[in-house]
Amino acid sequence: xxxxxxxxxxxxxxxxxxxxxxxxxxxxxxxxxxxxxxxxxxxxxxxxxxxxxxxxxxxxxxxxxxxxxxxxxxxxxxxxxxxxxxxxxxxxxxxxxxxxxxxxxxxxxxxxxxxxxxxxxxxxxxxxxxxxxxxxxxxxxxxxxxxxxxxxxxxxxx
Amino acid sequence: xxxxxxxxxxxxxxxxxxxxxxxxxxxxxxxxxxxxxxxxxxxxxxxxxxxxxxxxxxxxxxxxxxxxxxxxxxxxxxxxxxxxxxxxxxxxxxxxxxxxxxxxxxxxxxxxxxxxxxxxxxxxxxxx
Numbered sequence: 001x002x003x004x005x006x007x008x009x010x011x012x013x014x015x016x017x018x019x020x021x022x023x024x025x026x027x028x029x030x031x032x033x034x035x036x037x038x039x040x041x042x043x044x045x046x047x048x049x050x051x052x053x054x055x056x057x058x059x060x061x062x063x064x065x066x067x068x069x070x071x072x073x074x075x076x077x078x079x080x081x082x083x084x085x086x087x088x089x090x091x092x093x094x095x096x097x098x099x100x101x102x103x104x105x106x107x108x109x110x111x112x113x114x115x116x117x118x119x120x121x122x123x124x125x126x127x128x129x130x131x132x133x134x135x136x137x138x139x140x141x142x143x144x145x146x147x148x149x150x151x152x153x154x155x156x157x158x
Numbered sequence: 159x160x161x162x163x164x165x166x167x168x169x170x171x172x173x174x175x176x177x178x179x180x181x182x183x184x185x186x187x188x189x190x191x192x193x194x195x196x197x198x199x200x201x202x203x204x205x206x207x208x209x210x211x212x213x214x215x216x217x218x219x220x221x222x223x224x225x226x227x228x229x230x231x232x233x234x235x236x237x238x239x240x241x242x243x244x245x246x247x248x249x250x251x252x253x254x255x256x257x258x259x260x261x262x263x264x265x266x267x268x269x270x271x272x273x274x275x276x277x278x279x280x281x282x283x284x285x286x
């Protein structure tokens with residue numbers, strides 16, 4: 001059975017994603033903090049984004065950098081550092097590719113062999129979150145995204 | 159790590175700013191819900207939400223600026239109804255964001271199942 005994902009704008013500066021995972025917190029934490037496992041799910045196949053490289057030094061003060069794109073000579077990058085890494089409980093990191101980047105906090109709350117994952121993006125200002133919400137491109141891509149997802153479902157079950 | 163999402167959605171910034179500001183207030187969301195059921199005058203709405211006429215005028219003004227509500231003065235009464243723009247459009251970004259996270263968590267479920275299996279096998283091997 002699949003658990004549902006909830007997304008809410010909790011305040012002018014804060015976006016929150018909530019999801020229950022059917023595993024103890026230590027396992028979810030491991031999937032989040034083992035780089036080779038992290039990139040498997042953080043960049044879902046259906047997003048159709050090509051990961052060129054990743055470096056993740058997951059410890060308090062450590063840095064991360066992920067590069068995407070088609071052309072390795074001209075990648076798009078996201079990067080930042082881990083503000084807090086508390087095993088099985090909490091991760092906090094910065095998103096420094098933009099001056100208006102959020103600080104992300106994810107907490108893991110274990111209950112009855114399940115873990116409630118709460119991921120908060122706190123933006124520096126209301127305007128920063130408004131801008132993030134207004135960015136990007138809808139043209140054609142959502143449809144492509146859905147088609148790919150259907151294809152993936154077919155492949156997984158076929 | 160907004161990059162993936164920025165691939166997916168684009169709306170005019172000004173429109174979204176106004177819409178999200180309009181939707182950030184519980185009374186205004188209530189007014190939209192109410193107008194979804196039936197058109198109403200500002201007086202009706204003020205009564206419904208236990209508010210002064212001035213207070214409700216301000217809320218309706220914000221909704222009107224965001225294009226979510228239109229008003230028309232008939233005689234001495236100002237009538238309000240839902241604007242042309244659909245709410246769903248404004249929520250599209252959040253829907254896309256949810257979709258991305260939903261996809262992520264689906265994959266995370268797979269990784270987690272593998273880890274659980276691995277852990278079980280490891281504990282059996284250790285004779286626990």
